[in-house]
Amino acid sequence: MNMIGLCLVATMTLSAGAVLASERSVSLSQDPLIIRLNKDEFRIAFGINGDRCGERGCSGIIRYRVIWKTADGMTRSETKHVSYVVSPLASRTIAVDRQYFDTAEGQHRTDIVKVSIDEITCRDGVGERAPSIEHL
Secondary structure, eight states: OOOOOOOSSOOOOTTTTOOOOOSSOOEESSSOEEEEOSSSEEEEEEEEEOTTSOTTOEEEEEEEEEEEEETTSOEEEEEEEEEEEEOTTOSEEEEEEEEEOOSSTTSSOEEEEEEEEEEEOOEEOSSSOOOOOOOO
């Protein structure tokens, strides 16, 4: 999971394990970092290597799945997404998503069990609009 190659035009899923080559691509520098802020509030940070983005930089969206559990043992899964931009002057960036996971609006402590990456899109240039991800 440390080096997930992703293409400008094509995308991949981790379950398929297929990696398509491209001149423009990004990779995660490490597994997502989960930061607890409160009983049910989290920040999920993604380190992004963009050294192959080129002179114009790049941008895209990370679609990820979070499995979380409530204090009473109920487990849930949600698909989330966060956008990122790699500046033309930098080879790395971070994307941080703010999330709340609870069934009773902050009344219970929840725990994140797992965060997995479903898809990362990569588009040449930072001034262009990031591609959208259709929800199934």
